[in-house]
Amino acid sequence: MSCEKLNTILLGGRRSRDGKYPVQREILFSPVGRIVADALPDACELVYVRQESETELEGIPSIVCPDDADFTEMLRAAVEKLDGDVMVLSTPMPDAEQEEYERVIRMHRQSKNAVSMLTCGAMADTWHCAVFQMHVLKKILDSHPMSLTESIRIAESISAKTESCRTEAHVAVYTAYDAYCAQKILQRRINAELMGKGISMLDPEYTYVSPYAQIGYGTTILPGTMIKPGSWIGCGCTIGPNTILDCASIGDETSVNSSQVYESKVGAHATVGPFAYIRPGCEVGNHTRIGDFVELKKAHIGDNTKVSHLTYIGDAEVGERVNFGCGTVIVNYDGYTKSKTVIGDDCFIGCNTNLVAPVELGDRVLTAAGTTVTKNVPDGAMAVARARQENKEGWNDRRRRMHGQKD
The missing domain is CATH 3.90.550.10 (Spore Coat Polysaccharide Biosynthesis Protein SpsA; Chain A)
Structure with missing residues (x-):
């Protein structure tokens, strides 16, 4: 031509x-x-x-x-x-x-x-x-x-x-229903082409992949997954079920299960989910674990770090081989400004720790469970910030009797 x-x-x-x-x-x-x-x-x-x-x-x-x-x-x-x-x-x-x-x-x-x-x-x-x-x-x-x-x-x-x-006949799009009919045609065409290139789909009818996304060989896409424009997925990954990737980059051999990743990068050999929420501006390293009910926002997570469950990390730089206990919160917002938290390598963050930004933890730091950290912690230290326990003998039995309950 x-x-x-x-x-x-x-x-x-x-x-x-x-x-x-x-x-x-x-x-x-x-x-x-x-x-x-x-x-x-x-x-x-x-x-x-x-x-x-x-x-x-x-x-x-x-x-x-x-x-x-x-x-x-x-x-x-x-x-x-x-x-x-x-x-x-x-x-x-x-x-x-x-x-x-x-x-x-x-x-x-x-x-x-x-x-x-x-x-x-x-x-x-x-x-x-x-x-x-x-x-x-x-x-x-x-x-x-x-x-x-x-x-x-x-x-x-x-x-x-x-x-x-x-x-052949084509769908001229006027209404929302026309768009739906055209989408079914494109969906089948795109998914068939991907499966021909070595990508597995358990149920193509419930898998939605943008024509502007890239997926590597050997990846499996499970039902209910939406892969939006600008997303890049490596080889040998498992994506889904019920997952949204929007301008997300996913490394080789990584799984993203029942989670959402927006404008962020996840490294190779990592696991995300179920029910994780990775918001824009995050970079998650290789061999990491982002577990259930974890939310990340503008967070850089180093290699081999584990954030297993019920944790919020925002505006933070986290080193390698860090372990986050359940219920950890990085307190990055005071109602007016958002501040940064820095955590070094090989740290152990105990359950129910609050890290009040701006704050820095050195390498090999341990925070005791229930600690609220408001000051910088040097390398190799343990941070403890909680009230000393006191037991008041018989107090609750007396209270129960006041309300007509028996011991």
Whole structure:
């Protein structure tokens, strides 16, 4: 195919009752408009003309029709200063593949047609993609067509040379239900491709992987897992069940079970979950354990560190081979500012320890269970900060008798 650029216009459609344009609807966590744009051949150069009345559609290169505009107005504004041929795509079809667009472009350039169309499905008079010679398109617009299909009918009425090639039926996205139907097609296509590359899925129907995610060989994805754009998963991992990864990086041979990881990195040979919550800005090392009901936020966790359960670590730098006891809390917020905590290597943090930031613990520090640390602790020390126990003999028996209970 010629490397000459082809002006391409993606019509985003009109706003639906729920206030969304078709190009804004999400499929596998990305806007339809983005998926369509990325499926176009390299020869296509998207044209984007913003109208004064247009709703902001950041990052979606398409032309939408506001309530006070029509098809002809929008198309005429887009092609006004263009040269050469132009390809127009009507309501987005996110399940259409690059080869299909290439087919109609190749036919148009080889046959020198005035208009070349891509016919989808069994209906011969319904088109969702057409390539126009510019002078023919401008002449058609003088007749004020209200849709792409009407534009092609006008071309035929003025005896312009037209030709079409047929492809399988695709889902044109207008409503939320259309987006769901298109998503099922893409979901099956993506999951089948991944399984063909050595990735296992226990139940592909309940596994949702963005086309903008990467997964390594030998990884197993369990049901209920959502892998969102920007996520990277290494080889030999186990992800799920019921897990969300969003812009997350997961190292080789790591498992993430019933947990959520956002904009963070987890190293190799680590375990996360169940029910762990890793918030943005975290970096978790190799051979680590992030256990049940653990929450991390802007935390750097060193290699071989274990945070087994019921612990919050925020705005902290934690060394290697540290063990956190159950119920540890890093108290990083005083209601006005968030402060940092630093923990050295080989520390043992006892159960129910509070580390009140800003505070630093050296290497090989031990905190006794129930301790609240408010001052720095030097290397090799033990920190104890709790009231001395006192037993009051008979106190609770007397209390029970006051309330009519027997000893």
